[in-house]
Amino acid sequence: MNNFTFCVPTRIHFGKGQISHLSELAESGSNVLLVYGGGSIKKSGLYDEATVILADAGLHVVELSGIEPNPRIESVREGARLCKEHAIDMVLAVGGGSVIDAAKVIAGAAKYDGDAWDLVLDRTKIKAALPVYSVLTLAATGSEMDPFAVISDLSKNEKWGTSSPLFVPKMSVLDPTYTFSVSKKQTAAGTADMMSHVFESYFTNVEGATLQAHMSEALLKTLVHYGPIALAEPDNYDARANLMWCGSHAINGLLDSGAEVAWCVHPMEHELSAFYDITHGEGLAILTPVWMKHVLAKDPSKAAAFAEYGRAVFGIAEANDAQAAAAAIERTEDFLFNQMGLPSKLHEVGIEDEENFAAMAKKAAAGCVGSFVPLEENDIVEIYRAAL
Amino acid sequence: MNNFTFCVPTRIHFGKGQISHLSELAESGSNVLLVYGGGSIKKSGLYDEATVILADAGLHVVELSGIEPNPRIESVREGARLCKEHAIDMVLAVGGGSVIDAAKVIAGAAKYDGDAWDLVLDRTKIKAALPVYSVLTLAATGSEMDPFAVISDLSKNEKWGTSSPLFVPKMSVLDPTYTFSVSKKQTAAGTADMMSHVFESYFTNVEGATLQAHMSEALLKTLVHYGPIALAEPDNYDARANLMWCGSHAINGLLDSGAEVAWCVHPMEHELSAFYDITHGEGLAILTPVWMKHVLAKDPSKAAAFAEYGRAVFGIAEANDAQAAAAAIERTEDFLFNQMGLPSKLHEVGIEDEENFAAMAKKAAAGCVGSFVPLEENDIVEIYRAAL
Numbered sequence: 027m028n029n030f031t032f033c034v035p036t037r038i039h040f041g042k043g044q045i046s047h048l049s050e051l052a053e054s055g056s057n058v059l060l061v062y063g064g065g066s067i068k069k070s071g072l073y074d075e076a077t078v079i080l081a082d083a084g085l086h087v088v089e090l091s092g093i094e095p096n097p098r099i100e101s102v103r104e105g106a107r108l109c110k111e112h113a114i115d116m117v118l119a120v121g122g123g124s125v126i127d128a129a130k131v132i133a134g135a136a137k138y139d140g141d142a143w144d145l146v147l148d149r150t151k152i153k154a155a156l157p158v159y160s161v162l163t164l165a166a167t168g169s170e171m172d173p174f175a176v177i178s179d180l181s182k183n184e185k186w187g188t189s190s191p192l193f194v195p196k197m198s199v200l201d202p203t204y205t206f207s208v209s210k211k212q213t214a215a216g217t218a219d220m221m222s223h224v225f226e227s228y229f230t231n232v233e234g235a236t237l238q239a240h241m242s243e244a245l246l247k248t249l250v251h252y253g254p255i256a257l258a259e260p261d262n263y264d265a266r267a268n269l270m271w272c273g274s275h276a277i278n279g280l281l282d283s284g285a286e287v288a289w290c291v292h293p294m295e296h297e298l299s300a301f302y303d304i305t306h307g308e309g310l311a312i313l314t315p316v317w318m319k320h321v322l323a324k325d326p327s328k329a330a331a332f333a334e335y336g337r338a339v340f341g342i343a344e345a346n347d348a349q350a351a352a353a354a355i356e357r358t359e360d361f362l363f364n365q366m367g368l369p370s371k372l373h374e375v376g377i378e379d380e381e382n383f384a385a386m387a388k389k390a391a392a393g394c395v396g397s398f399v400p401l402e403e404n405d406i407v408e409i410y411r412a413a414l
Numbered sequence: 415m416n417n418f419t420f421c422v423p424t425r426i427h428f429g430k431g432q433i434s435h436l437s438e439l440a441e442s443g444s445n446v447l448l449v450y451g452g453g454s455i456k457k458s459g460l461y462d463e464a465t466v467i468l469a470d471a472g473l474h475v476v477e478l479s480g481i482e483p484n485p486r487i488e489s490v491r492e493g494a495r496l497c498k499e500h501a502i503d504m505v506l507a508v509g510g511g512s513v514i515d516a517a518k519v520i521a522g523a524a525k526y527d528g529d530a531w532d533l534v535l536d537r538t539k540i541k542a543a544l545p546v547y548s549v550l551t552l553a554a555t556g557s558e559m560d561p562f563a564v565i566s567d568l569s570k571n572e573k574w575g576t577s578s579p580l581f582v583p584k585m586s587v588l589d590p591t592y593t594f595s596v597s598k599k600q601t602a603a604g605t606a607d608m609m610s611h612v613f614e615s616y617f618t619n620v621e622g623a624t625l626q627a628h629m630s631e632a633l634l635k636t637l638v639h640y641g642p643i644a645l646a647e648p649d650n651y652d653a654r655a656n657l658m659w660c661g662s663h664a665i666n667g668l669l670d671s672g673a674e675v676a677w678c679v680h681p682m683e684h685e686l687s688a689f690y691d692i693t694h695g696e697g698l699a700i701l702t703p704v705w706m707k708h709v710l711a712k713d714p715s716k717a718a719a720f721a722e723y724g725r726a727v728f729g730i731a732e733a734n735d736a737q738a739a740a741a742a743i744e745r746t747e748d749f750l751f752n753q754m755g756l757p758s759k760l761h762e763v764g765i766e767d768e769e770n771f772a773a774m775a776k777k778a779a780a781g782c783v784g785s786f787v788p789l790e791e792n793d794i795v796e797i798y799r800a801a802l
Contacts, residue, residue: 027655029429041417234652240632264622267415
């Protein structure tokens with residue numbers, strides 16, 4: 027097991043009706059920037075519920091709506107401008123990961139004199155930030171309990187992750203009932219995103235991070251069990267609750283501390299979203315089994331790791347590692363594409379040719395150390411091609 | 415899944431050499447009360463290492479040594495007196511759970527005008543506390559990352575738990591190499607304690623706390639795997655590291671948030687320690703399988719839960735729940751008594767007759783709601799008798 031520092035200070039209020047805890051925002055001052063997306067929180071009633079609680083707590087609210095699914099730097103700049111203009115004390119995100127990610131970089135940019143994009147390109151420039159709070163409406167990115175944010179500048183086909191301990195939300199409300207109305211497409215994409223977060227550290231070369239491996243299997247088993255239930259019964263509370271709590275733990279440091287943090291599939295997917303603005307979780311679902319097959323072909327000694335995954339998560343009984351590994355990848359494909367109904371090929375999400383693959387691979391390779399089986403640019407192009 | 419609030423703000427520095435982070439104590443002031451036990455940290459060199467780092471960080475140290483394995487209120491009172499006399503800013507525990515527990519209540523008593531025992535009997539009286547830090551030397555209680563403390567007044571045969579969010583350590587150093595010198599007896603007792611912490615919430619009547627159940631199984635599998643390795647190879651780093659990290663997560667809220675917190679075996683064991691001053695983990699090992707058999711006999715519908723445990727943790731293939739449950743209990747006994755070498759009967763730890771059982775059961779029943787299968791005083795007496 028590797029050395030690590032683990033610190034997850036977010037106060038999580040989990041369950042039905044926990045929105046009442048929004049009154050705790052008064053601990054951070056009086057002026058709130060309320061950040062949200064396309065307005066679904068107005069239809070659902072959550073907007074009204076939240077703003078009444080904030081008003082009752084004596085908080086003054088300024089709003090920024092219209093955060094995009096792949097949140098854009100232009101929105102972040104506008105948020106930072108509002109913070110400075112209205113002497114904002116804290117940022118409250120009400121939405122999914124995109125909204126929370128935007129809120130984090132807004133919180134940093136509000137305390138920064140230069141352009142907000144600097145904080146995306148260079149996390150060392152994040153020296154201060156307003157406190158961030160969130161009310162989660164989508165189980166997926168884990169942004170409600172982690173230091174990360176991913177922001178796009180589509181004018182340059184750029185999508186980059188940044189992070190800061192200052193971005194970790196101070197408090198997040200996780201009420202699974204807010205995800206009852208999440209579409210099948212977004213439920214499936216969120217599940218694929220959470221699984222991919224687990225995979226990124228579960229497949230590691232570090233020896234002896236056994237507790238982390240078994241915890242990862244615990245999340246994967248839970249996701250595989252409840253994903254299809256949430257699709258079939260959108261208002262099944264336990265299904266939504268388990269998916270939601272998996273999302274937070276998949277990326278808050280519990281699984282990768284002591285193992286390894288050398289993400290590989292995420293950087294490859296970020297280029298798909300940066301160039302084609304596709305749904306992140308769909309891109310991950312398409313790439314994941316292709317990546318598994320590619321690294322297994324490149325380094326057959328990894329069969330043991332994929333076999334262990336298959337046995338623990340899918341109950342595969344096959345004793346031969348190579349055969350168990352192949353079966354594990356088949357079961358992964360069956361889960362993502364048949365049970366969760368996710369697209370299995372890039373052409374299904376509008377990526378029809380390999381025109382940009384070389385440029386995308388070059389950018390992905392910059393972040394894609396992929397220590398489990400290191401990938402070069404040509405590996406990444408091959409993976410994109412195999413996914414077409 | 416039940417509603418819950420989850421907040422585990424302790425900053426954990428995990429791994430070899432992380433003691434250097436003791437310099438961070440300067441964030442809380444300049445006067446440190448250093449609390450430790452019987453002096454093993456002097457033999458091991460940890461005392462010298464820690465005091466040099468504290469001195470280099472400009473910290474002034476006052477010492478309280480001699481904390482007992484079942485820490486006593488007299489030591490807590492002395493610690494509180496020292497805090498008041500020397501204007502102490504923070505309390506640093508270097509030791510196992512007993513030392514950390516004592517440090518927590520000292521930290522509270524330092525900010526309390528009445529007698530420290532009040533804070534043990536009534537946690538609502540804990541309104542303030544000095545910051546608590548710890549360097550862990552024994553994988554067992556999880557006190558390094560939780561709000562709990564258990565203190566004894568042996569003059570009254572009283573042993574009670576108390577807790578406060580103010581008691582959660584601000585920072586803990588977890589260096590597995592500090593546990594290389596832990597004896598076989600203490601390694602085994604610590605493992606039994608950690609398993610019992612998991613069992614206390616794993617066996618729950620709450621439906622749908624599935625992620626928590628799978629996480630619990632992850633810890634149990636890790637403990638069952640590495641416990642015997644740590645006995646056979648005391649300086650096996652990965653074994654010690656996994657046991658240590660299991661200890662923290664077994665009781666920091668990860669496993670019981672959303673499930674249930676209605677401990678049962680612990681309150682029964684606390685009376686054994688309070689009346690006979692035995693090793694906590696040994697008492698738990700003796701009681702655990704007896705408790706399992708008792709509740710299964712009382713409510714045979716619980717066979718499904720024990721069967722699930724046996725299948726997940728021990729790989730029991732038996733399809734019939736009653737038979738799988740019986741096998742799971744047998745495997746638990748085999749692990750604790752044969753593989754870990756723990757005592758299996760009370761007479762082995764010096765409890766020869768049932769003289770105090772009625773009095774102990776009466777006190778245990780006060781805290782022992784045991785919601786999985788509720789226990790009455792007569793159940794507890796029967797469990798003690800069966801364990802003789």
